[in-house]
Amino acid sequence: MKKNVLIIGAGGVAQVVAHKAAQNNDVLGDIHIASRTLEKCESIVKSVLDKKALKKPGIIKAHELDALDIEATKALIAKTRSQIVINVGSAFINMSVLEACIQTGAAYIDTAIHEDPDKVCETPPWYGNYEWKRRERCEKAGITAVLGAGFDPGVVNAYAALAVDEYFDEVSSIDIIDINAGSHGKYFATNFDPEINFREFTGKVYTWQNSQWQTNEMFEISRTDDLPVVGERTSYLSGHDELHSLSRNLDVPDIRFWMGFGEHYINVFTVLKNLGLLSEQPVRTAEGVEVVPLKVVKAVLPDPSSLAPEYTGKTCIGDLVKGKKDGADREVFIYNVADHEDAYAEVGSQGISYTAGVPPVAAAILVAKGTWDVHKMVNVEELPPQPFLGLLNRMGLQTSIRDEHGERDLSFDDWVPAKVEVGKLASKR
Amino acid sequence: MKKNVLIIGAGGVAQVVAHKAAQNNDVLGDIHIASRTLEKCESIVKSVLDKKALKKPGIIKAHELDALDIEATKALIAKTRSQIVINVGSAFINMSVLEACIQTGAAYIDTAIHEDPDKVCETPPWYGNYEWKRRERCEKAGITAVLGAGFDPGVVNAYAALAVDEYFDEVSSIDIIDINAGSHGKYFATNFDPEINFREFTGKVYTWQNSQWQTNEMFEISRTDDLPVVGERTSYLSGHDELHSLSRNLDVPDIRFWMGFGEHYINVFTVLKNLGLLSEQPVRTAEGVEVVPLKVVKAVLPDPSSLAPEYTGKTCIGDLVKGKKDGADREVFIYNVADHEDAYAEVGSQGISYTAGVPPVAAAILVAKGTWDVHKMVNVEELPPQPFLGLLNRMGLQTSIRDEHGERDLSFDDWVPAKVEVGKLASKR
Numbered sequence: 098m099k100k101n102v103l104i105i106g107a108g109g110v111a112q113v114v115a116h117k118a119a120q121n122n123d124v125l126g127d128i129h130i131a132s133r134t135l136e137k138c139e140s141i142v143k144s145v146l147d148k149k150a151l152k153k154p155g156i157i158k159a160h161e162l163d164a165l166d167i168e169a170t171k172a173l174i175a176k177t178r179s180q181i182v183i184n185v186g187s188a189f190i191n192m193s194v195l196e197a198c199i200q201t202g203a204a205y206i207d208t209a210i211h212e213d214p215d216k217v218c219e220t221p222p223w224y225g226n227y228e229w230k231r232r233e234r235c236e237k238a239g240i241t242a243v244l245g246a247g248f249d250p251g252v253v254n255a256y257a258a259l260a261v262d263e264y265f266d267e268v269s270s271i272d273i274i275d276i277n278a279g280s281h282g283k284y285f286a287t288n289f290d291p292e293i294n295f296r297e298f299t300g301k302v303y304t305w306q307n308s309q310w311q312t313n314e315m316f317e318i319s320r321t322d323d324l325p326v327v328g329e330r331t332s333y334l335s336g337h338d339e340l341h342s343l344s345r346n347l348d349v350p351d352i353r354f355w356m357g358f359g360e361h362y363i364n365v366f367t368v369l370k371n372l373g374l375l376s377e378q379p380v381r382t383a384e385g386v387e388v389v390p391l392k393v394v395k396a397v398l399p400d401p402s403s404l405a406p407e408y409t410g411k412t413c414i415g416d417l418v419k420g421k422k423d424g425a426d427r428e429v430f431i432y433n434v435a436d437h438e439d440a441y442a443e444v445g446s447q448g449i450s451y452t453a454g455v456p457p458v459a460a461a462i463l464v465a466k467g468t469w470d471v472h473k474m475v476n477v478e479e480l481p482p483q484p485f486l487g488l489l490n491r492m493g494l495q496t497s498i499r500d501e502h503g504e505r506d507l508s509f510d511d512w513v514p515a516k517v518e519v520g521k522l523a524s525k526r
Numbered sequence: 527m528k529k530n531v532l533i534i535g536a537g538g539v540a541q542v543v544a545h546k547a548a549q550n551n552d553v554l555g556d557i558h559i560a561s562r563t564l565e566k567c568e569s570i571v572k573s574v575l576d577k578k579a580l581k582k583p584g585i586i587k588a589h590e591l592d593a594l595d596i597e598a599t600k601a602l603i604a605k606t607r608s609q610i611v612i613n614v615g616s617a618f619i620n621m622s623v624l625e626a627c628i629q630t631g632a633a634y635i636d637t638a639i640h641e642d643p644d645k646v647c648e649t650p651p652w653y654g655n656y657e658w659k660r661r662e663r664c665e666k667a668g669i670t671a672v673l674g675a676g677f678d679p680g681v682v683n684a685y686a687a688l689a690v691d692e693y694f695d696e697v698s699s700i701d702i703i704d705i706n707a708g709s710h711g712k713y714f715a716t717n718f719d720p721e722i723n724f725r726e727f728t729g730k731v732y733t734w735q736n737s738q739w740q741t742n743e744m745f746e747i748s749r750t751d752d753l754p755v756v757g758e759r760t761s762y763l764s765g766h767d768e769l770h771s772l773s774r775n776l777d778v779p780d781i782r783f784w785m786g787f788g789e790h791y792i793n794v795f796t797v798l799k800n801l802g803l804l805s806e807q808p809v810r811t812a813e814g815v816e817v818v819p820l821k822v823v824k825a826v827l828p829d830p831s832s833l834a835p836e837y838t839g840k841t842c843i844g845d846l847v848k849g850k851k852d853g854a855d856r857e858v859f860i861y862n863v864a865d866h867e868d869a870y871a872e873v874g875s876q877g878i879s880y881t882a883g884v885p886p887v888a889a890a891i892l893v894a895k896g897t898w899d900v901h902k903m904v905n906v907e908e909l910p911p912q913p914f915l916g917l918l919n920r921m922g923l924q925t926s927i928r929d930e931h932g933e934r935d936l937s938f939d940d941w942v943p944a945k946v947e948v949g950k951l952a953s954k955r
Contacts, residue, residue, distance in 0.1 A: 284800045368797040371713045373826040382821040392811040393822045397802040 099204055099465050100126035103179035105164050105194055106186035107137035108290065109402040109446045110208065110247070113454025114185055115141045116444035117492060119150040119157060121458065124465050127155060129177045131162035132186060144445050164190040170197035179203055181464055183457045188212040188293055192227055199231065199240050204464045206457050208247030210338045212296070214377070221303045221310045222341035228474065235474040242474040246460040248433075248452040249275055249354075249414055250339035252489065255482035256416040256431040256496070257343055257352075262482070264429050264500075268420035270351035272320075273339065277357060278327035279410030279437045279448060285365045286399040288449040292391055295375045297356075298366065303336045305344035305352040316363060320355060325497065325504050326434045327413040332357040342476035369394060401450075408437035408447040429500040431507075433489075443493065452494065459488045468514070483512035528633055528894050529555035532608035534593050534623055535615030536566035537719065538831040538875045539637065539676070542883025543614055544570045545873035546921060548579035548586060550887065553894050556584060558606045560591035561615060573874050593619040599626035608632055610893055612886050614676075617641040617722055621656055628660065628669050633893045635886050637676030639767045641725070643806070650732045650739050651770035657903065664903040671903040675889040677862075677881040678704055678783075679768035681918065682845055684911035685860040685925070686772055686781075689847040691911070693858050693929075697849035699780035701749075702768065706786060707756035708839030708866045708877060714794045715828040717878040721820055724804045727795065732765045734773035734781040745792060749784055754926065754933050755863045756842040761786040771905035798823060830879075837866035837876040858929040860936075862918075872922065881923065888917045897943070912941035 102125045104114050111130065118128045130138040138159030145157055158177075164170055164186055174182065174197060184194045184207040191211035198205040211227040213219075219226050228244055235242050245251055253273045261268055277288065287294040302313040318334040332355035343352050358366075369375050374390045381387050415432025433452065440451035460477075463469035468484050477485070486496045487509030496507045531554045533543050540559065547557045557574075559567040567588030574586055587606075593599055593615055603611065603626060613623045613636040620640035627634040640656040642648075648655050657673055664671050674680055682702045690697055706717065716723040731742040747763040761784035772781050787795075798804050803819045810816050844861025862881065869880035889906075892898035897913050906914070915925045916938030925936045 285797075364793065365797050365801070368714075368794050369801075372794070372798075372823070374803070374823070376826075380822065380825040382817065382825045384821060386815065386817050386821070388811065388815050388817045388822060390822055390826055392813060392815070393809065393817060393819055394801070394803070396809040396811045397805070397819055 098467065099180035099470060100124075101177060101179045101181070102126065102128050102461055103174055103177055103182045103203070104128065104130045105132065105162065105182065105184045105190070107132035107134060107141055108185070109405065109450035110185045110454040112141050112144060112402070113444050113446045113450050114183055114458055115145050115157070116148065116150045117455050117458035118183075118461070119145045120152055121462055122155045123152050124462050125181070127177065127179070128157040129160060129173070129179060130158070131160040131164070131173055133161070133163055135159060135161040148445070150444075165193050167193050167197050167200070170194060171201050174198070174201045174203050181206065181461050183461055185454065185457065187290065189214050195228070195231060195242060198242065199234055199238055202238070202240065204241040204243075204470065206243045206246050206460050206464065208245060208251060208453055208457055209293075210245065210341065222345055223338065224341050224476070232474045236472070239472040240474070241464055241470050241472055243460050243464065243469060243480070244474065244476050245338055245342065246457045246477055247454075248456055249273060249337065250342070251456045251477050252433065252452075252486070252494065253414065253416055254339050254343060254477035255485050257347060257418070258478040259482040259486065260416060260418040260429060260431060261347060261349075265418065265420040265422050265427060268347070268349045268418055270353070270419045271343065271347075271349055272353050272355060272417040273337070273415070274322060274324070274332055274355045274417060275357060275414045276324060276327050276330045276332060277412045277449060278330065279408055279412060281404040281447070282407045283399050283404065285361070286401065286404055288401055288404070288447065290401065291395040291398050295366070295391060295394075296377070297337070298335065299370060299375050300336065302334055303340065304334060304354065305340050306350070308350045316367075322417075324413050325430070325432060325499055326411055330357050343478060346476060346478050402446070405441045405445060405447040405450070408441065411436050412448045412452060414452065427500070429498055431496065431498050433494050433496055435494065455492050455494050456489060459485055459492055462488060481514065483509040484514075487512060527896065528609035528899060529553075530606060530608045530610070531555065531557050531890055532603055532606055532611045532632070533557065533559045534561065534591065534611065534613045534619070536561035536563060536570055537614070538834070538879035539614045539883040541570050541573060541831065542873050542875045542879050543612055543887055544574050544586070545577065545579045546884050546887035547612075547890070548574045549581055550891055551584045552581050553891050554610070556606065556608070557586040558589055558602070558608060559587070560589040560593070560602055562590070562592055564588060564590040577874070579873075594622050596622050596626050596629070599623060600630050603627070603630045603632050610635065610890050612890055614883065614886065616719065618643050624657070624660060624671060627671065628663055628667055631667070631669065633670040633672075633899065635672045635675050635889050635893070637674060637680060637882055637886055638722075639674065639770065651774055652767065653770050653905070661903045665901070668901040669903070670893055670899050670901055672889050672893065672898060672909070673903065673905050674767055674771065675886045675906055676883075677885055678702060678766065678843055679771070680885045680906050681862065681881075681915070681923065682843065683768050683772060683906035684914050685845040686776060686847070687907040688911045688915065689845060689858060689860060690776060690778075694847065694849040694851050694856060697776070697778045697847055699782070699848045700772065700776075700778055701782050701784060701846040702766070702844070703751060703753070703761055703784045703846060704786060704843045705753060705756050705759045705761060706841045706878060707759065708837055708841060710833040710876070711836045712828050712833065714791070715830065715833055717830055717833070717876065719830065720824040720827050724795070724798075724820060724823075725806070726766070727764065728799060728804050729765065731763055732769065733763060733783070734769050735779070737779045745796075751846075753842050754859070754861060754928055755840055759786050772907060775905060775907050831875070834870045834874060834876040834879070837870065840865050841877045841881060843881065856930070858927055860925065860927050862923050862925055864923065884921050884923050885918060888914055888921055891917060910943065912938040913943075916941060
């Protein structure tokens with residue numbers, strides 16, 4: 098049993114993580130929230146207390162921390178006696194937070210791949226550039242590190258594992274489709290940090306096709322699907338974190354990611370990109386001010402966390418999996434539908450933050466209880482998906498399926514842990 | 527006879543001014559070019575010498591000058607013994623350059639209304655906010671100040687005066703239409719300093735209708751005309767300098783300005799404006815850098831002077847004038863067509879800079895010769911248009927007309943100065 102959770106980051110996702118951790122503090126123990134800006138952490142603590150989210154009386158506390166400072170992070174882990182760290186800060190801090198966990202013995206959970214601020218779109222598989230280089234050290238030190246445990250990456254990796262385990266004898270393709278059919282009512286806004294959001298789409302699009310990496314341009318290839326609840330939606334072939342582990346851990350020749358965009362989003366993105374305003378290379382104004390254009394764009398856009406109160410509509414994110422079962426062709430879509438207004442009512446965040454913030458808390462609970470406390474570095478698809486998805490059903494993210502029998506919710510209540518050594522799971526799939 | 531010309535500014539228009547002044551140095555004398563950036567002035571001098579543009583052996587020299595520094599500007603006027611100053615620098619420096627002229631006795635010519643960097647779109651008439659407040663001082667000191675002597679404002683004001691003088695008994699409306707049917711081959715660029723260009727369209731649109739100021743939003747009202755050479759073109763009701771003097775100096779109830787835009791320009795402009803990236807109010811990045819978004823946009827856009835070599839196509843700018851002549855309704859379009867490639871071949875600038883840069887040199891020649899040396903502050907429509915337009919015909923900007931007899935070039939060779947006191951011209955019209 099591990100307990101006491103240190104949440105690093107204080108954006109919209111961290112807000113969800115804090116609320117969900119508070120709702121489960123009987124399992125998770127003390128809750129600490131740390132970021133560069135103390136006031137943001139304090140405002141999350143206030144929101145948790147205002148909503149009376151703590152399941153039982155307990156500690157929830159805000160801290161100021163520069164998470165790039167490994168010694169400071171180690172000291173905070175030690176001072177708060179945190180055995181689990183949930184890193185939902187900027188993707189630039191992953192490696193320093195992981196290092197602090199390795200040196201202190203804390204379990205590490207994150208929701209996105211590490212990025213170097215100066216590099217956009219490195220060589221695939223991206224996990225190989227930073228995270229997986231620490232795999233041996235984690236195993237040697239017995240550190241549990243669950244990588245990419247948000248929704249996508251995260252839940253969609255569990256969907257992929259579930260499909261391979263339970264629905265197919267052989268999988269030929271996995272198409273992860275991410276649709277936000279919600280509306281924030283602003284002229285334009287990004288649902289996450291604009292800097293991270295845009296960086297996803299300014300580089301090459303890497304996808305796994307015919308068992309090798311293929312590159313395309315963003316917005317080059319689209320598909321239109323009639324999806325549960327949100328209806329007919331167009332999405333675009335995009336690069337995304339989960340492809341970089343799924344391609345290594347599953348024996349599936351085609352694994353692609355499709356992100357839904359409206360025409361307006363694409364137009365604004367295209368204008369900004371073509372003008373050079375999404376560049377992370379500094380420019381100098383006529384007055385001699387040196388500044389990164391992307392950071393100026395970020396400064397003029399709405400703060401993503403400000404969108405929540407007005408956000409309406411739903412998200413639909415899932416895995417369209419094709420393959421063979423008992424000799425016949427089969428196709429299933431395993432998915433979740435989340436509602437922006439419901440998310441705001443419960444935890445004060447919009448639906449995108451909600452889908453990203455609930456899963457790492459479910460992961461933390463499974464680590465705390467031992468089910469996922471594997472004492473090594475893993476991606477989500479290397480772990481048994483059923484306890485994770487079952488817990489998420491109870492925590493507000495219902496898993497559903499659409500197959501030849503129609504659409505229905507899935508239950509995992511009957512799942513019993515198999516006597517399978519966790520390290521063998523990946524190779525089994 | 528006044529002589530020796532100090533050109534202030536070193537952009538695309540200044541380049542044209544320098545070349546045209548050089549081509550007329552038998553009248554204008556020494557030519558001096560001054561701006562904040564000495565290298566830009568030196569590069570213009572080099573371009574003039576490379577093209578052997580000096581009509582006769584003479585002085586052309588580059589100077590470094592902060593034109594907001596009145597004492598420095600006075601000193602440079604004195605040192606260069608310049609009796610005519612052509613100000614084609616930023617619209618922010620007009621008042622300091624004019625002050626230096628008033629104090630030294632030099633004639634002053636500019637091509638755009640003064641602007642305060644912190645204010646966008648002040649109360650009309652705009653000339654009343656800055657320039658016209660110095661009218662009495664100019665008259666008292668006998669200073670010739672010709673305001674707005676570019677193309678628009680400038681030549682279009684002369685077209686208006688010509689229409690009122692020669693083609694109508696009564697004018698009911700003047701619609702100034704400015705079409706750039708050229709192509710620079712870039713994704714997006716502005717033809718002038720982006721800062722000034724965008725400021726024209728971010729404020730309210732003031733027009734003179736029913737003998738009063740009316741306000742509209744930019745891109746709210748459009749018209750489509752079949753114009754000489756450039757064909758069918760859509761233009762949009764816009765605010766513009768010349769309306770602010772024509773409405774005062776001519777007794778015409780409707781005076782409007784229409785700027786041609788393609789859909790792509792409007793889309794990029796709309797995205798930038800709605801995102802707040804055209805704002806002149808500073809923002810602060812997450813890293814604490816304070817910067818004006820518009821200046822960052824300017825920094826990423828192509829330098830307007832870099833467009834010239836690839837620019838193709840033509841401009842068509844003119845006055846569509848309606849009214850009565852001899853009791854009957856009449857409509858004439860007085861216009862110029864300029865060619866981007868011709869402009870580049872002659873003076874190394876694109877057509878927009880060419881149309882803006884030739885007229886102030888024509889004005890300077892008329893001041894030098896005495897025809898326009900009126901020892902007071904005037905707008906172009908207060909001066910006899912025929913010698914100005916006749917000179918422009920010979921300098922590369924041909925005036926044409928389209929009326930009930932078709933399209934043809936106009937000649938002003940037969941014009942003889944009337945015995946009219948210059949100060950009376952405005953009230954006569």
